[in-house]
Every structure is written in C-alpha cells, then in structure tokens.
Amino acid sequence: MTAAAKSTVELAAEQAAHWNGAGGQNWLKAQARLDHLMAGITRDALALANAQPGEKAIDVGCGPGTTTAALAASVGLAGHVLGVDISRVLIDAALTRRLSNATFVVADAGAHPFERASADLIFSRFGVMFFADPVAAFTNLRRALRPSGRLAFVCWRSAPENPWSLAPVKAAAPFLTLPPRPGPEDPGQFAFGDRARVERILKGAGFTGLAIEPLDVEIWMGRDPADVVVNAGRFGPLARPLAEAEPAAAARAKAAIVEALAPHATKDGVSLPGGCWLVSARPG
Numbered sequence: 001m002t003a004a005a006k007s008t009v010e011l012a013a014e015q016a017a018h019w020n021g022a023g024g025q026n027w028l029k030a031q032a033r034l035d036h037l038m039a040g041i042t043r044d045a046l047a048l049a050n051a052q053p054g055e056k057a058i059d060v061g062c063g064p065g066t067t068t069a070a071l072a073a074s075v076g077l078a079g080h081v082l083g084v085d086i087s088r089v090l091i092d093a094a095l096t097r098r099l100s101n102a103t104f105v106v107a108d109a110g111a112h113p114f115e116r117a118s119a120d121l122i123f124s125r126f127g128v129m130f131f132a133d134p135v136a137a138f139t140n141l142r143r144a145l146r147p148s149g150r151l152a153f154v155c156w157r158s159a160p161e162n163p164w165s166l167a168p169v170k171a172a173a174p175f176l177t178l179p180p181r182p183g184p185e186d187p188g189q190f191a192f193g194d195r196a197r198v199e200r201i202l203k204g205a206g207f208t209g210l211a212i213e214p215l216d217v218e219i220w221m222g223r224d225p226a227d228v229v230v231n232a233g234r235f236g237p238l239a240r241p242l243a244e245a246e247p248a249a250a251a252r253a254k255a256a257i258v259e260a261l262a263p264h265a266t267k268d269g270v271s272l273p274g275g276c277w278l279v280s281a282r283p284g
Contacts, residue, residue, distance in 0.1 A: 027063065027089075027090060028089065028090070028093055029235065030234055030235040041276060044154070044215055045125050045153070045278065049150075051123070052074070053074070055079045055120040057075060057123055058081070058119050058122045058123070059123050059124065060109040060123065060127045060128055061127015062104065063085055063087070064093035065093065065099070065104070067123065080102065084104075109127075109140075110138075110140055111136075111137070114144035118144060119149055120148070120150070122152070128153050129156070129187065129189060129191040131187060141205075142205055150280060151282070154278055155198070156190050156192065156277075157190070157193045158275075161193070161273075161275035162190070165236075167260055168261070171253075172242075172256055175252040176241040176245050176253050178237070179237075199212065207282065208282055208284040209280075212278075214277065215278050216273065220269050221261070223269050224269065225257065225261040225265055228258075228261055229258060242254070
C-alpha cells in the first residue's frame with residue numbers, strides 16, 4: 001500500500017510509532033547538535049510568536065522542551081505553556097526541565113481536546129508537518145485559541161530549497177536502499193514546502209490574516225564532513241538505510257557524503273543553505 005493510499009488513522013499510527021521508537025530516541029541522542037543547528041531559526045520563530053508576560057501558549061510538537069522553556073521564560077510566572085508531543089520518549093525528557101509554569105502532555109495536537117478559546121498563542125518549531133489530516137488538525141488548534149489569539153510556526157520549505165538535508169541523501173543514494181519518497185500531500189519534513197498548500201490548509205481550517213514569509217538560513221551540519229557522516233548515521237533519513245546496508249555499501253555511501261560535503265567545509269564547520277517558511281495567522 002502506498003502512502004497516498006493509507007488512511008489518516010494509519011498515517012497517524014505510523015507517526016506515533018516512529019516518534020515513540022527510534023525517531024524519539026535518535027532525536028534525544030542528537031539533541032545538542034539539533035538545537036545548535038536550529039538556533040537561528042528558533043530565535044526568528046520565537047520573535048514571530050512574540051510571547052508576552054501572562055499569556056497562555058501551546059507548543060505543538062514540543063519535543064524535549066527546548067522551545068517550551070523559551071516560551072515559559074517569555075510568559076513568566078503569570079503565564080503558562082502547554083507542551084504537546086506525540087512522543088512519550090521526548091515528553092519524558094521535557095519533564096526533566098521541571099518548568100514551574102509549563103506542563104507537558106503526550107498527545108496528537110491535531111486531535112487533543114484542548115480547552116476551547118483558552119490560548120493566546122499556538123506555536124510550533126517544525127512540529128506541524130506531520131499531521132495525517134492537516135485541515136482537521138489546524139481546525140482543532142484554532143478552536144483552542146481565543147478570538148484575539150494567534151498562530152505562529154516555522155516549517156521547512158521544499159527539499160530542493162534545503163541542500164543541507166538533500167545533499168547527503170543524494171550522495172549516498174546510489175549505495176543504499178532508501179524508503180519511498182513521501183508524496184506532496186503525505187506527512188513529512190517537507191510536507192509544507194508548497195506555500196499554496198499551506199495557505200489552503202490554514203484557510204480551510206478557518207484561519208485568517210495569513211502571513212507566510214520565507215526565511216533563508218545557513219544550516220551548520222557538523223565540525224567537518226566526517227562529523228556530518230557520524231551524525232547522519234544517528235538521526236535523519238539516512239540513519240536506518242546506513243544501519244541496514246551491507247558494510248561495504250555503507251562505507252561507500254559515507255565516503256560519497258564526505259566527498260560531496262568537502263567543498264563546503266570551513267574552519268567553522270560544514271554549512272549548507274536551508275529554507276523555511278515563517279507563518280502567522282489569526283482565528284477567523
């Protein structure tokens with residue numbers, strides 16, 4: 001069965017299984033590097049959200065709580081942040097932060113029964129591209145916002161606009177068995193790459209006042225090409241193919257990645273361009 005033929009229930013179950021298994025564990029192993037990689041994007045996304053003292057916020061796809069902690073600092077003790085993630089593994093890590101003005105719940109934010117009209121802000125850093133039914137999910141999120149509330153999130157643009165992610169995969173592909181590429185409507189890292197689709201989803205969910213602005217960044221990938229290869233084996237689209245490949249094929253794939261990234265290595269590490277959307281909207 002192709003991804004396009006799967007029901008929303010099956011797609012949601014796949015996401016839950018991934019993030020409660022290898023996906024969540026590998027994210028934790030790579031957390032320090034990922035936070036460094038996304039530091040600039042996180043700063044810009046939080047600036048867009050502009051959380052204020054005393055506000056109530058929901059952090060969708062909060063992971064181990066990096067962005068939840070930042071939001072909690074902004075809203076202060078008079079405010080509150082609810083971190084929501086489908087992964088028990090990541091929520092358990094978030095709980096270790098012991099934030100006095102934040103709580104965490106393991107749930108699918110697209111279906112969770114949030115208190116209606118309770119939030120001033122719904123925020124997400126790369127957590128909204130995985131909904132099995134994005135219109136229904138954003139409709140659910142809109143209902144959680146007060147009439148004066150706002151939505152603010154950052155998502156990746158298309159794969160070709162993100163060489164930092166695409167280049168290692170292209171280099172390794174001849175030597176590995178890669179999973180089928182997700183369709184343009186399937187949940188995944190680049191599912192919101194098409195601006196028109198993002199607009200269609202949000203308008204269909206009842207949001208108005210949409211602003212979708214491009215954010216172009218340089219993504220730091222590692223200290224050198226060899227470091228990037230090590231990290232590629234721990235987290236991301238190449239982790240499983242590299243683990244499952246015959247040793248000789250895996251070695252050739254890794255050598256190809258090093259060769260492809262060598263021209264981008266500097267004394268400060270390896271960086272390649274990345275492209276995001278900064279998205280904001282208000283409930284209709």
